[in-house]
Amino acid sequence: MIEPVALEDFFITFFSSALIILAGASYALLFAWSKVNPNFRIKIAAYISYAILIISVAELTQAAQFQGYWLIISFVMAIGYFFAPIGIWHLCVKTHADQDLIKIKEDI
Amino acid sequence: MNTTGSNGVMQNAAAVYEKSRASFNNFKAWVQLDSTHLSDGRQLAVKYFTVAVILFFAQILFGLLAATQFIFPGFLYEILDFNVNRMIHINAMIVWMLFGFIGSVYWFLEDESGAEIVGLKLGNIAFWVFTGAVTLVVLVYLLVQIGPGKDSSLWFINEGREYIEAPRWADIGIVVVILIFFYNVVATFSKGKWSGIAGVLTLDLVALAGLYLAGMFYMTNITHEQYWWWWVIHLWVEATWEVLVGVIMAWSLMKLLGVRRKIVQTWLYIEVALMFGSGILGLGHHYFWIGTPEYWLTVGGFFSALEPIPLVAMVVHAVYDAGTHAFKNGNHPALAWIIAQAFGNFFGAGIWGFMHTLPQINIFTHGTQWSASHGHLAFFGAYATINIAFFYLAIQQWRGNVWMGGGSQNAWRWKWALGLLNGGVLGMTIALLIAGYEQSFIERAVEGSTWGGYFTAQNHPSFQHAMGWRLFFGCMTLTGFILLVWDLLTIGKGETRKAPAIIEN
Amino acid sequence: MNETPLWASESFWKKMAIWVTAGSFLILVVLTMDSLSKTNAGSKRVPAYTVINKKIDYQYDKTLHKSMPIIGENEFLFGKEYTEEEARQWVDLGKKTTQAKNCMNCHTLLGNGAYYAPDLTKAWLDKGWISRDMREDMMVKFLMDPESNARTYGSNRKMPNLDITEQEAKGIIAFLKWMSSIDTNGFPYNFKTIEAEE
Numbered sequence: 001m002i003e004p005v006a007l008e009d010f011f012i013t014f015f016s017s018a019l020i021i022l023a024g025a026s027y028a029l030l031f032a033w034s035k036v037n038p039n040f041r042i043k044i045a046a047y048i049s050y051a052i053l054i055i056s057v058a059e060l061t062q063a064a065q066f067q068g069y070w071l072i073i074s075f076v077m078a079i080g081y082f083f084a085p086i087g088i089w090h091l092c093v094k095t096h097a098d099q100d101l102i103k104i105k106e107d108i
Numbered sequence: 109m110n111t112t113g114s115n116g117v118m119q120n121a122a123a124v125y126e127k128s129r130a131s132f133n134n135f136k137a138w139v140q141l142d143s144t145h146l147s148d149g150r151q152l153a154v155k156y157f158t159v160a161v162i163l164f165f166a167q168i169l170f171g172l173l174a175a176t177q178f179i180f181p182g183f184l185y186e187i188l189d190f191n192v193n194r195m196i197h198i199n200a201m202i203v204w205m206l207f208g209f210i211g212s213v214y215w216f217l218e219d220e221s222g223a224e225i226v227g228l229k230l231g232n233i234a235f236w237v238f239t240g241a242v243t244l245v246v247l248v249y250l251l252v253q254i255g256p257g258k259d260s261s262l263w264f265i266n267e268g269r270e271y272i273e274a275p276r277w278a279d280i281g282i283v284v285v286i287l288i289f290f291y292n293v294v295a296t297f298s299k300g301k302w303s304g305i306a307g308v309l310t311l312d313l314v315a316l317a318g319l320y321l322a323g324m325f326y327m328t329n330i331t332h333e334q335y336w337w338w339w340v341i342h343l344w345v346e347a348t349w350e351v352l353v354g355v356i357m358a359w360s361l362m363k364l365l366g367v368r369r370k371i372v373q374t375w376l377y378i379e380v381a382l383m384f385g386s387g388i389l390g391l392g393h394h395y396f397w398i399g400t401p402e403y404w405l406t407v408g409g410f411f412s413a414l415e416p417i418p419l420v421a422m423v424v425h426a427v428y429d430a431g432t433h434a435f436k437n438g439n440h441p442a443l444a445w446i447i448a449q450a451f452g453n454f455f456g457a458g459i460w461g462f463m464h465t466l467p468q469i470n471i472f473t474h475g476t477q478w479s480a481s482h483g484h485l486a487f488f489g490a491y492a493t494i495n496i497a498f499f500y501l502a503i504q505q506w507r508g509n510v511w512m513g514g515g516s517q518n519a520w521r522w523k524w525a526l527g528l529l530n531g532g533v534l535g536m537t538i539a540l541l542i543a544g545y546e547q548s549f550i551e552r553a554v555e556g557s558t559w560g561g562y563f564t565a566q567n568h569p570s571f572q573h574a575m576g577w578r579l580f581f582g583c584m585t586l587t588g589f590i591l592l593v594w595d596l597l598t599i600g601k602g603e604t605r606k607a608p609a610i611i612e613n
Numbered sequence: 614m615n616e617t618p619l620w621a622s623e624s625f626w627k628k629m630a631i632w633v634t635a636g637s638f639l640i641l642v643v644l645t646m647d648s649l650s651k652t653n654a655g656s657k658r659v660p661a662y663t664v665i666n667k668k669i670d671y672q673y674d675k676t677l678h679k680s681m682p683i684i685g686e687n688e689f690l691f692g693k694e695y696t697e698e699e700a701r702q703w704v705d706l707g708k709k710t711t712q713a714k715n716c717m718n719c720h721t722l723l724g725n726g727a728y729y730a731p732d733l734t735k736a737w738l739d740k741g742w743i744s745r746d747m748r749e750d751m752m753v754k755f756l757m758d759p760e761s762n763a764r765t766y767g768s769n770r771k772m773p774n775l776d777i778t779e780q781e782a783k784g785i786i787a788f789l790k791w792m793s794s795i796d797t798n799g800f801p802y803n804f805k806t807i808e809a810e811e
Contacts, residue, residue, distance in 0.1 A: 002471075014469070017464075017469075018463050025419065076410075081420070095374045182769065194729070253715070254713060254714045254715055258713065261709075262713060273715070374623040377623065380630040385633040395648070403644075472802060474800065475725065556805050559741040563767065
């Protein structure tokens with residue numbers, strides 16, 4: 001069963017949904033960047049992004065009136081978006097494990 | 109009297125023919141494209157690209173006509189009504205993208221398989237049949253438009269089903285052409301060598317052709333009909349097309365940036381797993397309100413929340429690549445369009461998709477300009493961009509693999525075309541977003557979707573303004589398109605430097 | 614460092630891709646069979662075509678948190694009760710006509726289509742037809758000659774004349790009446806029908 005979003009919560013629904021994806025992606029981006037360039041500030045920025053994501057998920061959960069098994073989606077988003085970039089990063093490292101540097105031959 | 113009359117007509121026709129031949133020759137002399145730079149397979153590919161560009165123009169033109177009718181409803185009333193313009197607008201889009209994909213596959217088929225295309229002649233015939241059939245279908249759309257409520261109308265005029273309006277005879281023709289294309293792909297790989305890319309491509313084409321069959325039946329029961337209709341539309345656009353783009357990208361990454369085959373193929377498999385894993389059951393978000401059981405609300409909502417995961421994977425991977433290698437690239441426009449693809453796909457499919465996909469909010473946004481907003485950015489971002497990138501790759505080779513990196517002549521053209529096209533589509537998307545927001549608010553939530561509510565929302569100043577801005581940004585898109593065509597025809601002309609060869613590492 | 618673990622190997626992901634695709638597709642096929650059987654014309658969600666002989670309404674159900682179609686007593690279409698086969702033929706003619714006239718590229722049906730004209734999902738129940746007595750007649754006239762009977766609500770947007778015959782118009786009305794009885798999980802929300810008291 002679903003409970004449609006209330007009129008006054010339209011904006012917060014659209015906004016928090018967009019922010020989930022945006023924050024999720026920027027967390028992924030900053031997390032990956034902090035691995036390439038081990039800078040403390042980048043890492044902090046990554047976790048701030050993740051904090052924004054958590055707040056957005058909480059906002060969306062309220063605005064969209066999730067209840068019962070719908071809460072699983074909120075839960076999966078909160079957990080999934082945290083671990084997905086870490087898992088994918090490890091996958092990147094391991095799949096590229098035996099790669100040498102790229103060679104480019106200039107023809108001229 | 110009569111003979112002189114017909115003689116005159118004949119002479120006129122001959123003169124027109126001579127004139128058009130002369131101007132075609134002039135055009136050929138002006139563009140200075142040398143087809144001997146291309147293999148036979150690639151010559152077939154550029155034919156597909158050429159038609160794709162023409163259909164891209166048709167898409168924009170008829171989109172503008174339809175956009176104008178939102179502001180001036182009397183414009184072309186009962187001559188070219190909104191439904192005709194809108195039908196050609198979306199059909200031209202589907203077909204130009206298909207032409208682009210087929211062209212791209214023909215482009216790399218010989219290179220990837222290490223063999224010459226087996227049924228080149230057949231492929232050429234199929235190209236002309238396909239192009240002829242598309243022309244005929246469009247002419248019937250324009251001149252006949254509609255028919256009586258009989259089967260014959262669905263067989264010969266149009267089927268009246270959004271995106272797959274093509275009449276039944278053309279459906280069968282499309283399947284035949286796709287099968288010929290499929291034969292060429294499989295036979296060429298069999299003659300040369302198979303690869304992971306070849307395997308994914310083959311299976312994807314089976315799915316592409318097979319799914320189309322699901323949309324070829326008439327049904328009285330509209331719930332069943334829309335059920336199968338979404339099988340075609342969603343599973344094409346959000347599954348098989350995505351994978352097809354993945355295949356094209358995988359090959360480009362090897363050739364453009366010299367990434368190793370093993371890595372590219374592993375990641376192609378990862379992407380297939382993520383995209384099909386989220387995309388196939390993501391179909392559920394189209395089954396919320398068409399009469400299908402309630403469990404689709406959960407299935408659709410859940411898998412839609414997963415659909416951005418492949419995009420996150422791409423982000424992480426891009427950073428990894430950028431951070432660990434320094435790339436040198438001899439085709440800046442192509443690379444810029446591939447970057448535009450990454451962003452466009454992320455915003456259009458990811459953000460715009462997720463904003464209105466959960467059933468709790470979709471009940472208000474379904475069937476409003478929200479869908480149009482999402483559709484514009486997602487189709488352009490995910491598919492138009494990658495096709496344009498391939499046009500640039502093709503033109504580079506057609507010119508004899510000339511330098512198209514930094515310091516090229518007239519680089520402002522491709523940069524402005526890029527900016528205007530992306531800016532135009534983004535502008536339309538935002539205008540439609542505002543219109544959709546207002547519509548879901550006033551028409552849906554407050555007035556409960558009655559006809560009165562619909563028109564209250566349509567007449568609202570914010571909606572009217574949004575439609576004005578949409579037309580403005582549509583014109584901007586057209587300007588970008590014109591610049592793009594000019595650039596494609598002239599880029600690399602007179603360039604003597606060769607592009608650096610990239611060897612697979 | 615140079616060892617590629619199994620979970621990052623090409624062959625592992627090849628198998629994963631195949632299994633995930635096959636698994637998702639299998640689930641889709643099972644759900645499809647279930648959904649199709651639950652939405653046959655004559656099922657609980659999608660009523661039989663003879664529903665055009667009945668009065669149809671759409672009301673909010675507090676326990677279900679959504680509006681539900683309500684099928685009431687006899688209310689014949691064009692003053693005649695149709696057999697199952699006759700009803701099917703009328704709806705079929707209407708459905709085919711909506712496709713042949715390309716309605717979907719201006720209107721939405723079940724919310725799908727274009728956005729230049731109103732949604733047709735509950736068009737039969739729309740208040741725009743003023744009263745139940747006038748509805749059938751108004752609809753036939755509108756469909757056959759939309760220009761002179763234009764319903765533009767101040768928008769200047771007029772439906773073009775689509776050469777709809779009287780027979781086809783009646784078919785479309787039968788189709789619209791039948792479609793309004795489909796259980797669409799509460800879509801559209803908050804819809805007030807022609808039956809509702811002001």
